[in-house]
Amino acid sequence: MVNINQFHSIVQIKYISRAIVIYLLLWTPLHAQSTHMQTYCNPVNIDYTYTVYNAKDGISYRAGADPAVVAFRGEYYMFVTRSMGYWHSKDLNSWSFVEPEKWYFQGSNAPTAHNYKDSVLIVAGDPSGQMSPLYTDNPKKGDWKPVPMILGGLQDPHLFIDDNDSAYVFWGSSNRWPIRVRELDMGNNFKPDEEVHELFNLDPEQHGWERFGEDHRDEETKPFIEGPWMTKHKGVYYLQYAAPGTQFNVYGDGVYTSDHPLGPYTYAPHNPVFYKPGGFLNGAGHGSTVKGPDGKYWHFATMDMSVNMTWERRICMFPAGFDEDGIMYGNMAYGDYPHYAPAEAGKMGEFTGWMLLSYKKPVATSSAVGDHLGSQVVDESVKSFWLAESNREEEWISVDLEDPGKVFAIQVNYHDHESGIYGKAPRLFHRYVIEGSLDGEHWVKLVDRSNNFKDVPNDYVELTSPQEVRYVKFTNLHTPTPHLAISGLRIFGKGNGNTPGQVQEFIVNRQEDQRNALLSWEESRGAQGYLIRWGIDPEKLYSSWMVYDETELDLRSLNVGQEYYFTIEAFNESGISSASKIHPIP
Secondary structure (H helix, E strand, O other): OOOHHHHHHHHHOOOOOOOOOOOOOOOOOOOOEOOOOOEEOOOOOOOOEEOOOOOOOOOOOEEOOOOEEEEEOOEEEEEOOOOOOEEEEOOOOOEEEEOOOOOOOOOOOOOEEEEEOOOEEEEEOOOOOOEOOEEEOOOOOOOOEEOOOOEOOOOOOEEEEOOOOOEEEEEOEEOOOOEEEEEEEHHHOOEEOOOOEEEEOOOOOOEHHHOEOHHHOEOOOOOOEEEEEEEEEOOEEEEEEEEOOOOOOOOEEEEEEEOOOOOOOEEOOOOOOEEOOOOOOEEEEEEEEEEOHHHOEEEEEEEEOOOOOOOOEEEEEEEEEEOOOOOEEEOOOOOOOOEEOOOOOOOOOOEOOOEEOOOOOOEEEOOOEOOEOHHHHOOOOOOOOEEOOOOOOOOEEEEEEEEEEEEEEEEEEEOOOOOOOOOOOOOOOOEEEEEEEOOOOOEEEEEEOOOOOOOOOEEEEEEEEEEEEEEEEEEEEEOOOOOOEEEEEEEEEEEOOOOOOOOOOOEEEEOOOOOOEEEEOOOOOOOOEEEEEEEOOOOOOOEEEEEEOOOEEEEOOOEOOOOEEEEEEEEEOOEEOOOOOOEEEO
């Protein structure tokens, strides 16, 4: 066992020379693939771990949730619930899995991570709730050592060490108990102080977004408060928390602020800060906020799938920051469309303007099973999927864009249907080819994954140069699961038609219950959908909700007594309309 003096001695060790790792390129770009990805698209494309076998149900599914992302010596590490290891990145965009020498048998659960002055990385998150902090000065190797202290009764722990070496453990995952904190003595093996400080709990009677259920419609069930995460910015402590439940489209993160880690804390009136209830994949809760390249903040969070099992989830990332008034914000607008990657100086986090060319377009397939038709790869729902009759090479699916468009990127989202895989399975990889055509007869390769050896369940490929095509055809070469199933073949680019006109007759009718507002508008000709933005100031419209096809939205996420401002814009495959006039809503 190591003592705290040894721990501090490791802090003082000078950085040792590091081996240079040469990554072999596993495929050659051809009309499409870039070795340097300038953009990214949610969900994050990592080799998500399959859950360990559950004797009760035996369901096989991938899961990635509760990401704790931290910077360490200029690079980044991401710890994810029950993943049998963790991920490493140099740029917050391209991730490689680390199989550590020592780790939790079932993976960490709702893990926490802290960079202690670039000397050691500290983590905690034993699934039992009884845990020792682990530390290493070489996370790429993963020779984790325990501090000889058991911190007990913790679910969703968060370890935070302040600039003056005062240490704290926050925790909370309950629909009964509040977020709590205990101070830790770093000089005595992180021994916890006897006093437990109760900080805050949910108040769904005042905060509409904290109500339980899909679209916050369950008024009877008590919501859950979870996943505390601390970010200190300019002397202010921003304690983030998740609500109301991981299995819902409205799962998000809010924040309380204080001038001391022990409080008292003040509710942020613009909550929720991170909130993505509409689009292909929903949710932005139980996450972490990290300072990335050039000092820009990013928020990593949990997205809901819940097809095979409630806990089937994915990871997302969104640009974040603090405005001149100290308000913490996130940008989830068009949050599962391509954005510029964190390392793209001058553009990082910006929306590319590449629109969805494939939405509800005609689809042809080599085969289909039951109700799992080809049309379900273009319906913008991760919960539906095409299921081929086999996983053999001859299976294919083709999308007719109807009008030629310039394709910039393509995302293939595989679905686990009766996969029968458990744990961190070795040697999983996907191979496929995507071709494009203007006439359906002459084809050019857009994506060539024929020599790919990577596990890419949510594969996003940015074309080296955009291609003008009408037809896009995916052909399977190898899938690691017994069935070929795809929930989304998402084709991004720029259509050649007209953008929709500005939305007319936009009405926001706040209800007697001030947590609710009914939004309605006139249909904009040629629109695929609409993006509603709102906020507590006309210059701070930080929240958004993407809606397809509909011309109304029952918004149930407002705070009682808070004035809001709303606007709306229409979009289609060719672009985005100008925004409507901003409406103040008392």
